[in-house]
Amino acid sequence: MADHAPPAPGWSVSRWFNADGGLSLQALHGRVVFLHAFQMLCPACVQHAVPQSLKVAAAFANTDLAIVGLHTVFEHHHAMSPEALQVYLHENRIRYPVGVDAHRDDDPGAHPLPLTMQAYAMQGTPTLVLVDRAGRLRRQVFGLVDDLRLGAEIATLLAEPAPAGSTPG
Amino acid sequence: MADHAPPAPGWSVSRWFNADGGLSLQALHGRVVFLHAFQMLCPACVQHAVPQSLKVAAAFANTDLAIVGLHTVFEHHHAMSPEALQVYLHENRIRYPVGVDAHRDDDPGAHPLPLTMQAYAMQGTPTLVLVDRAGRLRRQVFGLVDDLRLGAEIATLLAEPAPAGSTPG
Amino acid sequence: MADHAPPAPGWSVSRWFNADGGLSLQALHGRVVFLHAFQMLCPACVQHAVPQSLKVAAAFANTDLAIVGLHTVFEHHHAMSPEALQVYLHENRIRYPVGVDAHRDDDPGAHPLPLTMQAYAMQGTPTLVLVDRAGRLRRQVFGLVDDLRLGAEIATLLAEPAPAGSTPG
Amino acid sequence: MADHAPPAPGWSVSRWFNADGGLSLQALHGRVVFLHAFQMLCPACVQHAVPQSLKVAAAFANTDLAIVGLHTVFEHHHAMSPEALQVYLHENRIRYPVGVDAHRDDDPGAHPLPLTMQAYAMQGTPTLVLVDRAGRLRRQVFGLVDDLRLGAEIATLLAEPAPAGSTPG
Numbered sequence: 039m040a041d042h043a044p045p046a047p048g049w050s051v052s053r054w055f056n057a058d059g060g061l062s063l064q065a066l067h068g069r070v071v072f073l074h075a076f077q078m079l080c081p082a083c084v085q086h087a088v089p090q091s092l093k094v095a096a097a098f099a100n101t102d103l104a105i106v107g108l109h110t111v112f113e114h115h116h117a118m119s120p121e122a123l124q125v126y127l128h129e130n131r132i133r134y135p136v137g138v139d140a141h142r143d144d145d146p147g148a149h150p151l152p153l154t155m156q157a158y159a160m161q162g163t164p165t166l167v168l169v170d171r172a173g174r175l176r177r178q179v180f181g182l183v184d185d186l187r188l189g190a191e192i193a194t195l196l197a198e199p200a201p202a203g204s205t206p207g
Numbered sequence: 208m209a210d211h212a213p214p215a216p217g218w219s220v221s222r223w224f225n226a227d228g229g230l231s232l233q234a235l236h237g238r239v240v241f242l243h244a245f246q247m248l249c250p251a252c253v254q255h256a257v258p259q260s261l262k263v264a265a266a267f268a269n270t271d272l273a274i275v276g277l278h279t280v281f282e283h284h285h286a287m288s289p290e291a292l293q294v295y296l297h298e299n300r301i302r303y304p305v306g307v308d309a310h311r312d313d314d315p316g317a318h319p320l321p322l323t324m325q326a327y328a329m330q331g332t333p334t335l336v337l338v339d340r341a342g343r344l345r346r347q348v349f350g351l352v353d354d355l356r357l358g359a360e361i362a363t364l365l366a367e368p369a370p371a372g373s374t375p376g
Numbered sequence: 377m378a379d380h381a382p383p384a385p386g387w388s389v390s391r392w393f394n395a396d397g398g399l400s401l402q403a404l405h406g407r408v409v410f411l412h413a414f415q416m417l418c419p420a421c422v423q424h425a426v427p428q429s430l431k432v433a434a435a436f437a438n439t440d441l442a443i444v445g446l447h448t449v450f451e452h453h454h455a456m457s458p459e460a461l462q463v464y465l466h467e468n469r470i471r472y473p474v475g476v477d478a479h480r481d482d483d484p485g486a487h488p489l490p491l492t493m494q495a496y497a498m499q500g501t502p503t504l505v506l507v508d509r510a511g512r513l514r515r516q517v518f519g520l521v522d523d524l525r526l527g528a529e530i531a532t533l534l535a536e537p538a539p540a541g542s543t544p545g
Numbered sequence: 546m547a548d549h550a551p552p553a554p555g556w557s558v559s560r561w562f563n564a565d566g567g568l569s570l571q572a573l574h575g576r577v578v579f580l581h582a583f584q585m586l587c588p589a590c591v592q593h594a595v596p597q598s599l600k601v602a603a604a605f606a607n608t609d610l611a612i613v614g615l616h617t618v619f620e621h622h623h624a625m626s627p628e629a630l631q632v633y634l635h636e637n638r639i640r641y642p643v644g645v646d647a648h649r650d651d652d653p654g655a656h657p658l659p660l661t662m663q664a665y666a667m668q669g670t671p672t673l674v675l676v677d678r679a680g681r682l683r684r685q686v687f688g689l690v691d692d693l694r695l696g697a698e699i700a701t702l703l704a705e706p707a708p709a710g711s712t713p714g
């Protein structure tokens with residue numbers, strides 16, 4: 039199955055938090071990436087997906103799993119500005135990198151969906167994405183995922199060998 | 208116990224949502240009032256207190272219980288503006304009245320705590336308040352309350368007779 | 377509604393635990409009674425209904441609510457004997473009275489359902505029963521009940537005046 | 546770490562359910578084994594550990610993980626007889642193999658703890674055990690384990706190569 043997995047699209051981020059100098063999917067090549075796309079005012083995100091991501095961060099703290107949040111705002115932009123997101127991250131003690139999904143020309147009016155959300159064809163928030171050590175998109179789920187299965191899926195990818203030439207973090 | 212309960216302080220609200228023409232504690236005299244003070248970016252509020260308030264609204268829909276939210280912003284004002292609150296209420300399908308706790312001269316710089324929060328000596332968010340049919344403050348809790356006990360406390364107050372001269376809603 | 381509630385049927389119990397000298401519904405007249413019918417090997421009972429009953433016991437400890445368990449075995453009698461029940465009560469730290477629902481002539485072969493279960497026309501386990509201060513059957517639910525609503529229902533009955541001539545416990 | 550893990554002790558079982566002809570740890574060599582020790586009247590077992598084991602069975606149904614229950618009765622033997630266990634397994638729809646931990650000479654009076662429980666030095670129930678493909682004891686926990694971490698631990702062991710000469714089931 040993994041052999042047929044497509045490469046995960048790159049990220050278009052207009053601003054990073056908790057990542058000095060920014061971050062790119064390419065820079066994480068060789069590591070498993072857990073990306074969770076969310077909006078700070080989406081109820082299922084704040085009640086379930088974000089707390090679960092914090093649990094993932096704690097449970098896999100001793101591994102080289104890269105945990106990345108992506109703020110994919112596609113509605114109510116004024117209420118979910120980068121400044122408001124910064125407060126949200128602070129209040130929820132989110133210390134892993136979180137990027138703001140970019141709009142073309144930084145203009146939400148150009149297209150309702152931000153660029154990374156479009157590139158992954160995400161259907162809404164929350165969406166969870168797993169990228170393997172070879173940079174392939176191995177899992178994408180819109181909605182909630184059970185803890186037991188999520189733990190297993192991440193660990194399965196972590197156990198895969200890094201591709202030749204990669205530099206694990 | 209009830210005989211010694213103090214009258215609940217009035218509310219200072221700069222803007223109401225879901226309440227055409229506004230609302231006052233006085234106007235609710237004769238009814239039991241469940242007031243929940245929250246901030247839209249406070250994690251315990253959005254993960255526990257607000258969902259519980261929505262459950263209270265559903266469980267007591269057939270009674271004359273008045274459910275009121277109070278947005279008591281005492282930090283990060285720019286991220287929790289009334290406009291952002293409006294989006295929050297919409298996204299969480301909150302249909303009961305919610306007031307924005309006022310700052311003196313509408314200036315958060317005057318005092319960190321908004322006026323109603325000061326009047327009730329609230330220690331933070333979430334805070335839950337129960338006012339009886341006679342307008343007395345019967346319960347105030349900072350933090351989380353068990354569903355079973357909360358249901359019992361509300362029902363106990365609902366079962367008390369309305370004071371003479373009051374007009375139940 | 378209460379005026380039209382039927383009197384709750386009496387209980388047929390072959391053996392009591394945690395009740396020296398036994399117990400009867402009549403002896404509880406004047407008090408609100410929370411009766412929960414269960415089987416010690418019924419999964420929904422042990423996972424939800426019994427823990428909830430223990431929470432009810434704690435939440436209403438300061439009231440005159442009478443909490444009573446009824447072991448209504450209608451299958452697998454050898455595995456749910458009174459001796460096994462005694463261990464179950466001990467392991468779960470159940471201190472309130474629990475009766476073993478009687479079979480006619482103490483013969484489970486006579487009729488699959490025990491007598492009290494028949495008298496209340498219970499459909500299975502868990503079943504929850506609320507009896508008011510006047511001995512009337514005010515609520516009977518097969519399955520699970522939400523904590524918030526259960527707390528409210530019990531408190532509502534507790535707030536009703538005792539009938540004339542009753543002796544509250 | 547795995548290199549220093551000791552071989553998991555064999556099991557002493559007096560009776561198997563859901564396993565025609567019985568089962569042994571040796572027969573499972575080459576597979577990862579999730580063993581959960583429980584008592585059918587231990588509250589933490591029936592409320593948490595057994596439901597979690599059923600979730601593990603569902604989540605890993607497509608893998609070669611072997612799920613095995615072990616009924617380690619060390620008290621109240623009459624109430625947790627093999628016949629009562631059979632009812633418990635039926636009521637909880639447990640379809641994976643479950644063994645009854647044996648007492649020396651089938652006499653619980655000989656030693657309070659059954660033999661397998663002694664061999665693993667288990668401190669009580671519930672206890673969870675993970676054995677790797679090479680038959681080594683890789684994890685043993687008395688008490689509850691978080692779903693996310695448990696899923697990850699199982700998947701990590703599943704991803705390890707089978708030892709040379711083993712025949713995966």
